[in-house]
Amino acid sequence: xSKVTSQLNLKRAESLLGTTDEWVEFRDIEIxxxxxxxxxxxxxxxxxxFFIELENxxxxxxxxxxxxxxxxxxxxxxxxxxxxTTWQAxxxxxxxxxxxxxxxxxxxxxxxxxLETPIALVYVQLDDTxxxxxxxxxxxxVSIGMRVRVAFKTDPVQHPIHLMxxxxx
Amino acid sequence: xxxxxPVIVGTGMTPFRANRxxxxxxxxxxxxxxxxxxxxxxxDVKHLEHxxxxxxxxxxxxxxxxxxxxxxxxxxTPLPNVRVEGGGATGALALRTAYAYIMSGLCxxxxxxxxxxxxxxxxxxxxxxxxxxxxDVDWEMMVGGTYTAFYAAMMQAHMxxxxxxxxxxxxxxxxxxxxxxDNPYAQKPMDITIDDVLSSRPIAEPYKLFDCSLLSDGAxxxxxxxxxxxxxxxxTFMKRPVVAFAGTGCGTDTMRLGDRFPNITxxxxxxxxxxxxxxxxxxxxxxxxxxxxxxxxxxxxxxxxAVEDLGWVAVGEGAQAITSGTFDKDGQxxxxxxxxxxxxxxxxxxxxxxxxxxxxxxxxxxxxxxxxLTDTHAGIGTICVVNIxxxxx
Numbered sequence: 001x002s003k004v005t006s007q008l009n010l011k012r013a014e015s016l017l018g019t020t021d022e023w024v025e026f027r028d029i030e031i032x033x034x035x036x037x038x039x040x041x042x043x044x045x046x047x048x049x050f051f052i053e054l055e056n057x058x059x060x061x062x063x064x065x066x067x068x069x070x071x072x073x074x075x076x077x078x079x080x081x082x083x084x085t086t087w088q089a090x091x092x093x094x095x096x097x098x099x100x101x102x103x104x105x106x107x108x109x110x111x112x113x114x115l116e117t118p119i120a121l122v123y124v125q126l127d128d129t130x131x132x133x134x135x136x137x138x139x140x141x142v143s144i145g146m147r148v149r150v151a152f153k154t155d156p157v158q159h160p161i162h163l164m165x166x167x168x169x
Numbered sequence: 170x171x172x173x174x175p176v177i178v179g180t181g182m183t184p185f186r187a188n189r190x191x192x193x194x195x196x197x198x199x200x201x202x203x204x205x206x207x208x209x210x211x212x213d214v215k216h217l218e219h220x221x222x223x224x225x226x227x228x229x230x231x232x233x234x235x236x237x238x239x240x241x242x243x244x245x246t247p248l249p250n251v252r253v254e255g256g257g258a259t260g261a262l263a264l265r266t267a268y269a270y271i272m273s274g275l276c277x278x279x280x281x282x283x284x285x286x287x288x289x290x291x292x293x294x295x296x297x298x299x300x301x302x303x304x305d306v307d308w309e310m311m312v313g314g315t316y317t318a319f320y321a322a323m324m325q326a327h328m329x330x331x332x333x334x335x336x337x338x339x340x341x342x343x344x345x346x347x348x349x350x351d352n353p354y355a356q357k358p359m360d361i362t363i364d365d366v367l368s369s370r371p372i373a374e375p376y377k378l379f380d381c382s383l384l385s386d387g388a389x390x391x392x393x394x395x396x397x398x399x400x401x402x403x404x405t406f407m408k409r410p411v412v413a414f415a416g417t418g419c420g421t422d423t424m425r426l427g428d429r430f431p432n433i434t435x436x437x438x439x440x441x442x443x444x445x446x447x448x449x450x451x452x453x454x455x456x457x458x459x460x461x462x463x464x465x466x467x468x469x470x471x472x473x474x475a476v477e478d479l480g481w482v483a484v485g486e487g488a489q490a491i492t493s494g495t496f497d498k499d500g501q502x503x504x505x506x507x508x509x510x511x512x513x514x515x516x517x518x519x520x521x522x523x524x525x526x527x528x529x530x531x532x533x534x535x536x537x538x539x540x541x542l543t544d545t546h547a548g549i550g551t552i553c554v555v556n557i558x559x560x561x562x
Contacts, residue, residue, distance in 0.1 A: 013191030016184045017353065029191045036231060044307065073308050073425070098329070098426075098433055100321035101374040105313035106301045107294060112313040121318045121373075123427045132427025135312050144329050159311040 349508025
């Protein structure tokens with residue numbers, strides 16, 4: 001009976017290569033179990049307005065007054081001309097430019113835990129924008145060129161990005 | 170002025186395995202470094218001037234400041250040390266950093282050791298959450314996205330625009346796993362068919378299980394030095410062909426795929442990195458001048474994108490070139506003879522170093538192979554590194 005309460009597993013390791021084992025003195029292995037968990041306060045910072053407006057059923061991107069590009073998701077600093085952008089309300093319709101039907105998803109929060117697979121990750125060019133917005137499409141089928149629109153959730157969510165998703169237009 | 174171009178003094182690595190639970194990162198690094206020092210046959214280890222630690226994740230080890238800890242474990246104190254991290258490109262970026270340290274004159278020799286354990290020690294739920302931290306958390310991961318899906322979306326667009334098929338990239342999954350049979354350090358050689366790949370279970374369409382590379386535990390080490398240092402301190406250096414670190418390039422791209430629109434089918438950072446490395450190494454016709462290469466096949470289709478981005482074939486012609494055997498063992502440029510990430514495995518901090526060891530060893534042992542290239546990237550090509558090694562007289 002071991003006195004080490006954390007002792008999880010003992011094993012005898014094998015030499016992986018060659019016939020002479022220079023580590024012969026070190027082949028008894030103990031593997032223990034440890035716990036480590038932590039919570040976070042996470043500021044959404046300069047991106048916050050996007051998430052705040054989702055609760056109002058509005059979709060915002062950012063506009064660069066220098067190159068006229070519209071970014072969705074928003075970029076507070078234009079990567080092309082290093083200008084500080086301005087907020088701009090966006091149309092809530094767009095076109096799927098590429099996608100993947102996911103059979104496994106990242107179970108990273110209470111919101112994704114509720115999702116059923118397979119489910120499509122779609123990259124949508126919202127009308128009048130210059131980038132692609134990545135999000136889930138709630139639909140049985142998906143294809144490049146498909147027209148979609150934003151749908152909003154009113155139920156409580158853990159991460160505010162789940163206040164929206166895409167559905168077929 | 171003396172040529173300070175780094176040369177290879179020694180190499181060493183552990184076998185790559187799915188789960189080395191008989192070892193922790195210190196043990197794996199020790200095994201790889203001892204193998205490297207044995208290969209280099211130094212007159213005295215005390216002549217080493219610098220250490221460089223290459224690893225990606227602080228989370229899987231339950232230990233931060235691993236640079237200093239491994240450096241100590243390996244008996245390298247009080248030498249200077251630097252830790253390098255660059256996502257999936259960590260190992261290749263470590264070598265690029267070592268190149269700069271030697272060229273700048275900061276040191277004449279530097280021991281580059283990369284190691285990773287890949288999360289088999291934690292629950293899959295925890296591993297999933299930790300892996301998720303390497304993407305853009307608020308925008309792509311929180312919706313449930315996975316790296317497989319990001320890569321898959323790129324390939325979906327590639328198929329749509331260029332007519333690439335699932336069987337085309339299944340060819341890569343089959344070939345690289347078969348190549349791994351010749352590599353005793355490989356994690357999972359397999360003799361499978363294109364049909365096996367096509368009928369394996371879908372992960373994120375169009376990618377299926379056998380299109381996906383391996384997660385591995387392992388370590389790899391390369392000792393780089395100026396030629397003068399190598400001649401003075403290594404017994405083996407003069408007994409085999411001299412291999413120089415002839416070129417290194419690095420390019421980047423946006424974190425999120427959608428921010429690259431309309432360029433969502435390729436790795437622009439890789440094009441930049443390749444051109445930079447080609448310029449340094451004097452390569453003007455890569456398909457003719459490169460003799461052997463290790464490409465970053467994190468997913469099978471990525472190799473098709475890579476041969477296009479490296480400028481070996483025209484955009485849209487990668488699939489045809491690959492399936493006609495151009496990059497097979499006996500093809501124009503043998504690619505991923507080690508088995509690649511698909512067959513040999515990928516302990517992140519060691520991957521780029523292991524790729525370099527593969528092409529360096531080929532150059533040392535094969536007279537017909539004089540120039541070797543490694544291609545490594547992080548994220549979906551977010552940081553790309555191309556390194557070139559060549560035989561010198």
